[in-house]
Amino acid sequence: MKRRSLLKLGTMSGALAVAGRIPFAHADTGSGPIKVGVLHSLSGTMAISETSLKDTALMTFADINAKGGVMGRQIEPVVVDPASNWPLFAEKARQLLTQDKVAAVFGCWTSVSRKSVLPVFEELNGLLYYPVQYEGEEMSRNVFYTGAAPNQQAIPATEYLMSNEGGGAKRFFLLGTDYVYPRTTNKILRAFLNAKGVQDADIQEVYTPFGHSDYQTIVANIKTFSQSGKTCVISTINGDSNVPFYKELGNQGLKATDVPVVAFSVGEEELRGIDTKPLVGNLAAWNYFMSLRNPENTKFKAMFADWVKKNNLPGGSKRVTNDPMEATFVGIHMWKQAVEKAKSTDVDKVRVAMIGQEFAAPSGYTLKMDGNHHLWKPVMIGEVRADGQFNVVWRTRTTIRAQPWSPYIPGDKGKPDVVSSIPDFLRRRRVA
Known part of the structure; x- marks a missing residue:
């Protein structure tokens, strides 16, 4: 399928779902907590990089919940550990979408893990927010790429x-x-x-x-x-x-x-x-x-330091922030904004609402989600x-x-x- 067609899918997903050409999005109950998935390796060779992304995601969800949640609903994270095992990523993704019925998933680091879960998200019409730089050569209607392209x-x-x-x-x-x-x-x-x-x-x-x-x-x-x-x-x-x-x-x-x-x-x-x-x-x-020295980064670093101390996380005062953590933070906030714009957690509606979302990021720049499902980034x-x-x-x-x-x-x-x-x-x- 040509990439131009993929972009059209991003804006026509609702019509396609009605037509039966793709699976329906997960139902939006409209009440109760909103479940979201966190899909990162907490053990194995990639744990050194991915554990901090899990910590960032939980911190961000807690902060949003403390400020009233999303449309007045609390976020309920479901954390799974694929253990740096690429086939296990796909199994855990399917579990999150079919058993836990999450509205979105934030996760993966390596491209092999992303490629492992991609068929699952496309089959089940789920949403993955991918926070790490990668090789490009991909534009899926079921993924928002908050890391860098080449x-x-x-x-x-x-x-x-x-x-x-x-x-x-x-x-x-x-x-x-x-x-x-x-x-x-x-x-x-x-x-x-x-x-x-x-x-x-x-x-x-x-x-x-x-x-x-x-x-x-x-x-x-x-x-x-x-x-x-x-x-x-x-x-x-x-x-x-x-x-x-x-x-x-x-x-x-x-x-x-x-x-x-x-x-x-x-x-x-x-x-x-x-x-x-x-x-x-x-x-x-x-x-x-x-x-980086700017007001948004000062707040971001202070928030993470407070979260580490409050939860007595390993590393304590020596913990740091980094690029994929910022991308995780930005992706979660853009998802929240899109849900509120769509007035729904329905995947097809959120996908459309994501395009054009902006967020004042800790990098000191205002980032914007493009129609190609990638962020404009410095x-x-x-x-x-x-x-x-x-x-x-x-x-x-x-x-x-x-x-x-x-x-x-x-x-x-x-x-x-x-x-x-x-x-x-x-x-x-x-x-x-």
Whole structure:
């Protein structure tokens, strides 16, 4: 089905349901608590990243409930643990939709988990709010993507590294976990680099399995690869493997001044248990950082700190906020606003009401939900500080419309030329 048709489905879903071409949405009882699902790994290799999203979701639901709920009704979260087991994600999603009869689900991190649950949400006409950056190449009528598409993270970060401002990288070591998101993103980036004149000999790709812990040889290979020209590492490592990777960088003395690493899946939470002093100057590309100074972020951080203390959560005062947590927070509030606009929790009505929703986010920008089910988002690049936080060194002046596709994948015809448009839409500026 063409993507244009998918967009039409987003606005015609009610008519299609009546016509019997898709399953009916869950019934809206109009009274009593509103059940919602929280679908995140609380054990296994991805727990290091996903547990905080569960905590954020529960905090946000509690705050909304304390302020009167949604249409006067309380939110009742149903939390399940797919345990970093991709087939189990689909089983838990089906349970939430058919047994618990939730109005919406907030969850998943990896693309393989999202792709595992996608057929379930499309079959049962459920709504998934997905809060993490991903490889693009998807626009489902049953998913709202509150994380970044490649043109809101990976592509501008790579161009930044190639610029004089970003160090003028000529060689690129693409290192990722072996699954959908890293491989597809790196396929896009390789084609982007080729379009910019970078030869394949100056690009190296390496993948490791989930939970991988021995990066000694890989870091040594990075050092060897970097001897032939200015090199950077683009990391799409996910989960707890980031800890041994960054520790090995420190062990082998590979500094950001020699070979900078830009990460797309490492934020404040992943660095919390690492001695970051040897990593100072390495980079991460996101749409939010905890260190941002603005009134909305001050409130967000205080709310989370209070929630951690009140519930005696592990980590206590050392807990941090990060980009996917912000995306979770924004997604829940936009769902609330859409329900209130639709005056119903009916999936088809909420889907239509979601388009155009706006929210003043902790990033300091007002984010808007586009008709392609993706948020307009800013792009930011941060440098690791000794305390595990990030100094934002570069950002876009405005939010950027997501392009959930790639003009670089063979066979993608008739798509916008992102290569030529990047200098216009980035509108770069140095941040003091």
